[in-house]
Structure formats: structure tokens, C-alpha cells
Amino acid sequence: MATEIKCPGCGHKFPMEEAVSEQYKKDLREQMLAFNRKKEEEFQKKLDDVYRQSQQQQIAYEKKMAEEKKALEKKNQEEKARIEWIQSQPWSAAVKESAIKRQAVPGMTVGEVKRVVGEPQRVSRIKGPQHSSEEHWFYPDGSLLIFRNGALNRIETTKKAER
Numbered sequence: 152m153a154t155e156i157k158c159p160g161c162g163h164k165f166p167m168e169e170a171v172s173e174q175y176k177k178d179l180r181e182q183m184l185a186f187n188r189k190k191e192e193e194f195q196k197k198l199d200d201v202y203r204q205s206q207q208q209q210i211a212y213e214k215k216m217a218e219e220k221k222a223l224e225k226k227n228q229e230e231k232a233r234i235e236w237i238q239s240q241p242w243s244a245a246v247k248e249s250a251i252k253r254q255a256v257p258g259m260t261v262g263e264v265k266r267v268v269g270e271p272q273r274v275s276r277i278k279g280p281q282h283s284s285e286e287h288w289f290y291p292d293g294s295l296l297i298f299r300n301g302a303l304n305r306i307e308t309t310k311k312a313e314r
Contacts, residue, residue, distance in 0.1 A: 233266060255267055268296070275287040
């Protein structure tokens with residue numbers, strides 16, 4: 152048997168289940184709205200975090216690209232200066248052509264070879280007979296430059312350098 156409730160204002164009678172049901176629906180609706188707000192706030196926070204990370208990555212990428220561009224410009228300036236220096240030397244056209252291709256030529260000094268080919272990966276100094284000194288310069292491509300008394304004496308290449 153259903154219990155009836157009487158409205159004190161209008162005197163209307165209705166089953167108690169309806170009154171409880173309406174309150175239950177109202178509570179559920181409020182809980183659902185609160186849940187949706189919470190989820191929307193969480194989603195917005197995650198979206199903001201992703202956006203912030205994206206901005207940080209973009210800034211880092213732009214910084215890296217600017218650094219690489221600056222390094223490339225510096226390298227290009229150095230190469231231009233190296234070629235201008237080679238062109239200003241009193242060498243024959245063949246020697247200048249080799250130097251531009253970063254190929255050392257016997258007779259070059261230690262300083263000239265450094266400007267033409269670059270710094271060696273490793274240097275070995277050897278004292279030879281009759282007080283002559285010999286330096287062996289090793290390069291990553293496998294080439295070996297041998298200096299006697301400060302001048303390039305000969306160039307040896309390995310199979311790795313000839314490829």
C-alpha cells in the first residue's frame with residue numbers, strides 16, 4: 152500500500168515514491184552536473200598542459216634552429232675566409248685548386264696545412280736521424296700527413312681514405 156503525502160500549500164495528494172523519486176532525480180542531476188564540470192575542468196587543464204608543452208617544444212625547436220643557422224653561417228664565413236686566404240697565397244693554380252678541395256700538397260708548412268685541411272685527429276712526434284724531427288698527422292678519413300722539419304714531406308692514404 153502506497154503512502155500518500157499531502158502538500159501543505161494546496162492540499163494535493165501524491166504518492167510518497169514520487170516525492171522521493173523527484174528528490175532522487177534532483178540529487179542525481181546535481182551530481183551529474185558536478186561530475187561534468189569536474190571532467191571539463193580536468194580536460195581543460197590537460198589541454199592547457201598540452202598547449203604549454205607544445206609552446207615549450209616550439210620555443211626549443213626555434214632556439215635550436217637559430218643556433219644551427221648561426222653555426223652554419225659561421226662555418227660558411229670561415230670557409231669563405233679560408234678560400235680567400237688560399238687565393239691570396241703565391242701558389243700555382245694547381246696547388247690552389249687542391250687546397251680549395253682540402254687536399255694538402257707536399258712542401259706546405261704546418262700552418263698552411265692546418266688552414267687548408269684542418270686540425271688533425273692525432274699527432275705523433277718522432278725524432279729522426281741527424282736531429283731531424285718528424286710529425287705524423289692522422290685524420291679521420293684515414294689519411295696520414297708526414298712532416299719533416301715543419302714542411303709536409305709526404306701523404307699516405309689508406310683504403311678508407313681512397314673510397
